[in-house]
Amino acid sequence: MELVVVGSVFAAAAAVVIGGFGVTPALVPAALFVTLFMIEICQGAHYPAEKTVLGVMWPFIAVVAGAIASSFIMPRLFEGEALVWPQKMSGFLALVPLAPNSGNYTQDMYLLVNASLAVTAAIYLTRDGFNLRRLLDGYFVAGLLAAFIAAWQFASNELHVWYPTDFFLSNPGWALLSTQTMGSLTRLNGPFSEPASLAAYLCSSVSAAAWVIFNGDKALLPRLTLVSGLAIILLCTSATGYLALAIMTGLLLVRTFLAAAPATRRRVVTGTFIAGVLVALAIATTPVVAPSVAEEAKIIFTSTTNKQQSASYTARTTSDRDSLRAMEASDFLGVGWGSNRSSSLGPGLCAAIGVWGIFGLLGFIAVLYRHLTIAHRVADASSRAVMQGCSAGLLAALTATMLSGPTISSPDFYLLLGLLVGTAARARHQARAVFQPAAQAPRARFGVATMMKG
Incomplete structure (x- = not known):
């Protein structure tokens, strides 16, 4: 099951290619797990x-x-x-x-x-006999891996560092969109077929990590996932990622003020306030410190807000x-x-x-x-943390796919x-x-x- 989680990061790669059909890496351990489970059932396991x-x-x-x-x-x-x-x-x-x-x-x-x-x-x-939190932590590790590969691609685009595109985009069954640009910036898709898929995946892991943290979890791993995932979502210039993140933030605030415990409410308010202050400082100081970056950000913002006038938006609707x-x-x-x-x-x-x-x-x-x-x-505290992380991750994945995804595969x-x-x-x-x-x-x-x- 941990191999399923890690293999899902390589969504545009192929473990096996049969004709024009590529088997994604996550499907192999998934099929093995189901097969082993059915063997146990046939042997009378309960x-x-x-x-x-x-x-x-x-x-x-x-x-x-x-x-x-x-x-x-x-x-x-x-x-x-x-x-x-x-x-x-x-x-x-x-x-x-x-x-x-x-x-x-x-x-x-x-x-x-x-x-x-x-x-x-x-x-x-x-x-x-085993800790269920281990699988959720595996999901956070997979989110970190996706963020690392996307950062590697960013370094390749800007500094011409070697990046194995042919490996990450080796599935002939996918339409691979890895050369899209916005302004002078090449958009990031990482190990996924397009920027929207990368943003949707990271939005899910970021939401899971955020909800676990706001409910009092002290572990370092979800915090690393949250910070790295947010950074890559901002870099990949995906309208799907931005909108899904905004919707999840709104749902988080509504859920917090309607049903959360007072301690959770304080953590959410504090975290939201700090994030707002940091964003405001970045917006205010970037034009002075780095004018070229501010100009690029303006182009990205304009292109994102005018998405409804694009040919791709027309085709999607x-x-x-x-x-x-x-x-x-x-x-x-x-x-x-x-x-x-x-x-x-x-x-x-x-x-x-x-x-x-x-x-x-x-x-x-x-x-x-x-x-x-x-x-x-x-449930005990550990089981509640697992349920909270899974619920937030699933809801974010559904939200992003509702915006721009034909199916969840x-x-x-x-x-x-x-x-x-x-x-x-x-x-x-x-x-x-x-x-x-x-x-x-x-x-x-x-x-x-x-x-x-x-």
Whole structure:
């Protein structure tokens, strides 16, 4: 599982290339873990809170099963009746009539492996005998690794330091955008296919680290992740990263003032105030100390704020509108998983799985929220820190993908989901193990006393 987390950093690389299809490094340990887990199950293994996990995950499992079934049924049921954007563009960018295609099967594979990883990891992690914080720390280490590679790329762009682009961008299945510029600055994408993907990944790790810190964690690792991640997000000039970070900051403040403990509220207010002062000082002093940097920053700010007037923005919004039209053309049932490629997650899910899938995912979110609420009441400090970090990381990843991501295919997202569900399930199981003997003890003493009296 730690290899899954680290391998997800190399999202645009390929561990194995088969024809024009590249297997990403994280998929290899993910498939190995799922296989080993299934071998244990076949040998009769059981886990402490497996029923609790399955009770929470069943809406997610149902939606995944329905999505895979839809990839076979819907392209044939509504063949030619809807226009979709294909997963693989060849030639001119244009809508094509709905029909079965190879994207149905490749996307099914990604979904099956990732969903299996989430469910099996959640069950496996209910075991005793190891520290669940270790996986969350592995996620912070992966965030540091992504920031280091992006800083390495920045040094290569500015100082012509050797940088192995061919290794980090070796997957032939991705459209690799590593030469984009803004002003005189070459945009950073690090080990990801484009700057927006790098910013989305770092926004997730930064959010997880920030929420853990604000809830009182004293460890050094999340602090390093927070600082380095924020620095690279600012350097990569991604509007997605800036907007996702702003949304997460707003959600953090709202959550803090509505439901957080007084100590957490003080830490959030203090941290926000210090960050605001530092940003204000940087804005005020940069034009005097480094005029050229200020000019570049002005160009970046202008380009970011005028994003709605760009051709890429027009193309993104067009594909999202077309995805919603494809859902309507399929009687709101969806055109099938892998049949359409949108620009952002919301319209993509609507087009792929339709109204039934959206309601299923909303039901899963409701069940998961109740599960976490119960677990937070009985969990120890370490388990609460893991749940807080995972929750913030998942929410940030969803926010960034809602802004500019067709789907979530990175295994580390699903592993974080499994870690979140498994940690909460283990906390509930341990609480029941403590309370049940205490509840049974008075009845036992009452029985002995009654027998003695008789």
